Amino acid sequence: HLGNVLNGVNPRDISMKLLQEEFAELRSVTDKFYPTIGLKDGYRDESFCGQIVPNIMTNDLWYRQIQFLQDDANATLKENQSYYYVDFPQKKIRLIFLCSFLTQIDEENRHFVKVPTIDIEQARWFKNEALNLPAGWTTVIFSNTVPKSRFSGESDPFMFRGYSNELMMSLIQKARKRGVQTACWIAGGYNADAEYELGGIHYLS
Secondary structure (H helix, E strand, O other): OOOOOOOOOOOHHHHHHHHHHHHHHHHOOOOOOOOOOOOOOOEEEEEEOOEEEEEEOOHHHHHHHOHHHHHOOOEEEOOOOOOEEEEEHHHOEEEEEOOOEEEEEEOOOOEEEEEEOOOHHHHHHHHHHHOOOOOOOEEEEEEOOOOOOHHHOOOOOOEEOOEEOOHHHHHHHHHHHOOOEEEEEEEOOOOOOOEEEEOOEEEEO
């Protein structure tokens, strides 16, 4: 599931109850269910600066909502984070589920920000853990959006001789040189079907 299970405008307790009900329903119709956090997967709070703030979600709160994945022997969660990966060793395939938003919350001063980006901590995990595979493995990446991509209305990252200086593209390309392929990066937050290839990486909406 590529995100936006919720609509981001209900109070916190109601939102978390709805999220668990939706997760239970989705899990009941498939053997494997892996959710990706979306822009609208959150709650509304009217006490924050700005009066009404929708789509509030933090990594640790999402982590608590996906605890059912702890029962999946293939899944490896990052503690208190919203990103994780799932391995299928016999096929040498790893599914990587990213959070495409940086969120910061200040409960005392009632501030919340959500910015579309892959933050440095997640990129470090992506490099050192998610892409840390032997040669011959293939990854498939899932996220709600692809920050710094033409899907998000931005210009393509600068390329030189086929290589990029954009952080996530660079990490994928370096892994490929070690023999770890990325079959596709799939996003679901654009309400449109599209695809393109850049730097040897296939992007699909």
